[in-house]
Amino acid sequence: MQDRPEDIPTQPAGQTPTQPGFTAPSAPSPALQPQPQAQALPQPRPELTPGQSPAQNPGQAATSTFGAPPGYPPAQQYTYGQPHGYPPPPGGKGTAGRAVLWVVVGAVAASALWAGGLFLLGPWGEDPDLAGYRAKANLCSAVDYTALMTExxxxDDLxxxxxLKHKAIDQSYCSISLKTSSSSSYAxxxxxxxxxxxxxTDPAPEFTAVWSEYDQRYEDYEVEEVSGIGxxxxxxxxxxxxxxxxSGSRAVILAVRDGWMTYQMSWSAYTSSYETSTPPDIDKxxxxxxxxxxxxxxxxxxE
Known part of the structure; x- marks a missing residue:
């Protein structure tokens, strides 16, 4: 047996000799041991530190010095609650507050609409101004054409x-044939x-638009505003x-608005069908x- 050279140090018992460039494996830390999972999810490939092989730590959970691996982003924290564009979670903390908020918003909107209605329609809505007129099932019974009977x-016996009667409008219409004498074959x-x-609805704006600009639609007509009627x-x-x-024709229309009542009396005659000479002149x-x-x-x- 040869004596050990004196320049080689004695190794402690149970210690493995080391070589340059080699790092002895260390025991896994308890904090890095695999933890039980609530659901079976695919585990990412573990990251290794320099000088460490998979055999040295086969059960170590994946860790990375740069955060979670791709495909598993960390849950983003929102200081002021749910991010924009996401519906609030059902139940849980904050649901009651949101419900109260929507109730308050709805009440404010309803109050605004109600106030707008009062502004437009008055305190309780605007009653129709019928100026004492009443609808007639047979309007002909109320028509007086005594002045026209001069001609x-x-x-007309028939x-x-x-x-028409409706909650929005009542309409009555009458048509009368005029003859100069009993010998006339036709009207x-x-x-x-x-x-x-x-x-x-108040017919005033539309009435004014239709009748004051009647000559826009019918160029042969002349329009004159009349005072003292309605x-x-x-x-x-x-x-x-x-x-x-x-040849030709003559026509006269008198349109009247009195409150929410509108009225028209229209006379027309065709020269070709007139029994005697020509129709009376327009002024008459x-x-x-x-x-x-x-x-x-x-x-x-x-009536």
């Missing part, structure tokens, strides 16, 4: 009438009367008769229509 002495002229009672009235006249008086018929309108409106109030 047309033959009274005038046509119809009516020499026609008279129509219509009354509308508007019970839900709240607003327009006289519309048309005369397309030729110089010889053998306009006077008759004004007179008969006033008396007819009185009848519609009193």
């Amino acid at each position: 047309y002495g033959e009274e 005038p046509t009438h119809n009516s 020499d002229a026609y008279l129509s009367v219509q009354m509308d009672l508007h019970k839900k 709240d607003e009235a327009y006289l519309l006249t048309e005369d397309t008769t030729s110089g010889t008086g053998t 018929v306009s006077r008759w229509v004004r007179t008969d309108t006033r008396s007819t409106l009185e009848n519609l109030r009193s």
